[in-house]
Amino acid sequence: MPIRPTRSRIVALTAVAGGVALVAASAVSAGAVMQLSLDQQGGATRHTVSAGPDEVSQSELAHALNKARARNVILLIGDGMGDSEITVARDYLYGAAGTLPGIDALPITGQYTTYSLYKDGTPLAGKPDYTPDSAATGTAWATGTKTYDNAISVDIHNTPHPTLLERAKSAGLRTGDVTTSEIQDATPAVQVAHVAARSCYGPDTASCGADALVNGGRGSISEQLLNTRPDVTLGGGSATFAQTAKAGEWAGKTLFTQAAERGYNVVTDGAGLAGVKKADQNSPVLGLFAPGNLPTRFLPSTATIGGSGAATGQVCQPNPDYLGKDGVTLKGMTEKSIQLLDDKKAKKGFFLQVEGASIDKRDHSADACGQIGETQDFDEAVQAALDFAKRDKDTLVIVTADHAHTSQIVDGSTPGLGTTLTTLEGSPLRISYGTAAAGGSQQHTGSQLRIAGYGPGAIRVLGLTDQTDTFFTIANALSLKTD
Numbered sequence: 001m002p003i004r005p006t007r008s009r010i011v012a013l014t015a016v017a018g019g020v021a022l023v024a025a026s027a028v029s030a031g032a033v034m035q036l037s038l039d040q041q042g043g044a045t046r047h048t049v050s051a052g053p054d055e056v057s058q059s060e061l062a063h064a065l066n067k068a069r070a071r072n073v074i075l076l077i078g079d080g081m082g083d084s085e086i087t088v089a090r091d092y093l094y095g096a097a098g099t100l101p102g103i104d105a106l107p108i109t110g111q112y113t114t115y116s117l118y119k120d121g122t123p124l125a126g127k128p129d130y131t132p133d134s135a136a137t138g139t140a141w142a143t144g145t146k147t148y149d150n151a152i153s154v155d156i157h158n159t160p161h162p163t164l165l166e167r168a169k170s171a172g173l174r175t176g177d178v179t180t181s182e183i184q185d186a187t188p189a190v191q192v193a194h195v196a197a198r199s200c201y202g203p204d205t206a207s208c209g210a211d212a213l214v215n216g217g218r219g220s221i222s223e224q225l226l227n228t229r230p231d232v233t234l235g236g237g238s239a240t241f242a243q244t245a246k247a248g249e250w251a252g253k254t255l256f257t258q259a260a261e262r263g264y265n266v267v268t269d270g271a272g273l274a275g276v277k278k279a280d281q282n283s284p285v286l287g288l289f290a291p292g293n294l295p296t297r298f299l300p301s302t303a304t305i306g307g308s309g310a311a312t313g314q315v316c317q318p319n320p321d322y323l324g325k326d327g328v329t330l331k332g333m334t335e336k337s338i339q340l341l342d343d344k345k346a347k348k349g350f351f352l353q354v355e356g357a358s359i360d361k362r363d364h365s366a367d368a369c370g371q372i373g374e375t376q377d378f379d380e381a382v383q384a385a386l387d388f389a390k391r392d393k394d395t396l397v398i399v400t401a402d403h404a405h406t407s408q409i410v411d412g413s414t415p416g417l418g419t420t421l422t423t424l425e426g427s428p429l430r431i432s433y434g435t436a437a438a439g440g441s442q443q444h445t446g447s448q449l450r451i452a453g454y455g456p457g458a459i460r461v462l463g464l465t466d467q468t469d470t471f472f473t474i475a476n477a478l479s480l481k482t483d
Contacts, residue, residue, distance in 0.1 A: 044097055067456035070396040070477040071349035072342070074334075074385045075141070075164075075470075078103075078378045079134060079187055080360025080371075082404030082447055088368065088431060089375035091409070092316070095425045100375075102382030106399055106452035110461045112469065113448050114140070114403050119148035120156050130446040134360065135198040137402035137467055138190035144471030144482065152186065152195045152221065160194035160218075164471060165230060167480045168351035174280070175230040175350065176337040180294045180330055180374065181357030182237030184221040187402060191353055192233075193224035202240040202255065213247035222255050223248075226262060231279045232340055232352075234333045238268065238288035259286055270327025279340040289328045295321040296358050297373030301419050303366035305438065308430040309413025313422030316369035330356055331380040338388050349394070351478060354381055363405040364441045366433035368419040371407065389455050396455040396477045398470065404447035406435045 036043035078085070090100050099105075116136035118124035129136075133149040140146055143153050143161035154160050165175045179188040184201040195218070200208035202220045211217035218224055222240050225233065241255040250258040259266055264286045267273050272287075279285040298316040323329070334354050341350035356378030362370030382399050389395040409431060410418070416434035423429050435443040451470065453461040457477035460469070475482050 038097060046097075046099075068476065069479060070456040071394040072392065073349075073351050073396045073398070073474050073477055074338070074389070075351075075353045075474065076378070076382055076385060076397070076399045077138075077187055077353065077355045078359050078375065078399075078401045079181075079355055079357045080363050080403060080405040080444070081356070081375065081378070081401035081449075082445065083450060084407055084409065085359055085363065085371060085375060085401075085405055086450065088407055088409060088429070089372045089379070091429050092368075092372050092421055092423050093376055095423060096427075100379045102379040102386060103375075103399060103452075105382070105386060106397065106454045106458075108454070108458045108462055109450060109452040110463050110465055111448045112400065112451045112461075112465045112467050114467050115146075115446065116140075116149050117146045117156050119151075120158070126156060131444050132403050132446070133198075133444065134186035134402050135190065138187045140467040141470040141474075142190040144468045144475075146468060150196070150198050152189050152193050152198050152200075153191075154194050154196060158196055161483075163191045164474055164480070165191035165351060165353065166228060167475065167482075168478060169228070169230070171478070171480055172348045173350050173478065174232075174341045174343065174346070174348075176232035176279075176341050176352040177230050177234075178232070178330070178333045178337055178353065179235035179355040179357050180377065181235060181355065181361070182240070182292055183225065183233055183235040183288070184237050184240055185235075185293075185357060187355045187357065188233075188235060188353070189221045189225075192228040192230065193221040194218055195221060195224075201237070202243040203246045204243045213245065219248070226255065226259060226264070229281065229284055231281065231350075232285045232287075232337045234273070234285070234287035234289070234337065236288065236290035236292055236294050239291040241288060270323070270332070273333070273336055274327060276336070276340065285340065287333070289323060293358060293361065294323055294328070295319055296362060296370045297322050297324070297377055298369040300362070300365065300367040301369035301421070303368065303417035303419045303431075303433050303438075305415075305417060306413040308410050308418025308420055308432045310418075310420035310428075313420040313428045314369070315422055316372060319373070329380070330354065330377045331384050334381040334384045335388075338384070342388070342392070349478070351474070354385070356381065360402075360405060363407055363433075366407075366417045366419070366436075366442055368407065368421060368431045386454060394456065396453065396457045396474070398451065398453050398458075398461065398474070400451040400470070401449045402467075404445040404449060406433055406442040406445055408432045408434070 116129040116132035142163040195211045197207040213219045358374040414432040418432045421429045460473040
């Protein structure tokens with residue numbers, strides 16, 4: 001009889017509050033009580049009612065349901081990680097009946113809407129834009145405010161709004177911002193900067209316009225990052241820090257020089273990161289591990305017209321440029337950030353945002369293997385966050401995405417681009433990219449997204465919410481002031 005992949009079990013817990021019964025079901029991977037092949041009755045189920053030592057305990061679920069406040073919050077964002085992208089990665093890495101051990105393990109799951117708004121001064125000003133970008137969606141959870149595509153933590157009237165990271169820092173919490181992209185990219189930027197154009201990376205960027213220091217603005221994203229001063233910032237984007245400030249106190253000096261003179265501990269490789277022993281406002285850590293985005297785990301696969309109908313599937317190959325061999329992975333950066341931010345002696349806890357950025361970037365390029373490898377890296381970072389939260393028992397973990405994307409699992413050849421992969425089960429996994437021609441950039445889609453939680457306050461992600469609700473879920477959990 002074939003070996004049955006590990007399956008999840010259900011644990012139902014009813015908590016009555018004000019006469020309303022709430023029932024949460026776990027999706028935590030656990031060893032199966034009995035092994036069934038997929039063609040047997042019950043062979044594909046993910047929930048059973050049997051009790052076992054490796055289920056989520058009722059006390060853990062009660063904690064999520066009944067405790068509203070948390071000492072720490074870890075928000076993990078899979079950029080472009082719609083339900084389709086999750087399924088593509090799960091099917092390829094673990095099989096149809098398998099489980100992503102991080103993403104699929106959070107016990108309370110809901111869905112949220114992600115639309116943006118059209119900007120002031122346009123014919124549709126203030127109306128919904130149903131297919132958002134990472135800047136608008138990131139601004140939504142970072143500030144609780146809907147905005148237009150391209151905006152970094154400013155609203156449709158170009159008014160800046162304080163971010164979760166800024167509010168947490170003001171309240172005395174330690175803060176961190178981690179990504180596999182350039183640290184100036186939209187998702188990490190929404191926590192540390194306020195600009196009208198997401199491309200305003202550094203003082204040389206022409207699109208900064210009125211936001212440039214030389215024009216009396218707040219400065220580029222990189223310059224504002226140095227002012228916001230998270231305790232830990234890790235990712236790529238070192239090329240921008242070679243640019244020279246054009247105005248202000250640091251005019252004539254590169255951003256690297258500015259960072260050093262302002263007390264930042266700048267590290268550029270895995271050995272440097274491993275050697276960091278502390279991160280605080282006296283010596284915040286700035287890790288810049290690549291000139292641009294960090295290399296993905298797998299080499300790119302190439303989608304072709306009709307490629308989803310190929311008779312023979314590909315197998316994803318390791319990327320020799322992947323930084324894992326040098327000790328820089330999203331899991332490792334997450335673990336190190338938690339280690340540096342978690343101070344049990346301190347009166348207050350921390351807020352940490354972690355992004356798996358190239359699920360989106362490789363989806364744009366119709367690169368199935370690239371997006372799968374980045375999803376695997378993200379899943380491992382989720383596991384690291386959950387492992388800490390289970391030990392700590394006072395940490396809220398939220399796992400979600402910013403917007404959905406274009407990859408679709410299909411049944412054969414499609415008119416557009418496609419790729420066929422061979423899963424570990426030996427089946428063809430046919431993936432279609434149908435929103436741009438070869439060489440173009442595949443589009444985002446407007447679907448609602450999964451949001452899942454673990455720990456105190458996680459019950460607030462249940463059901464259908466909006467992306468802006470996540471701001472209030474986190475602010476309430478950390479007792480942050482809101483407007």
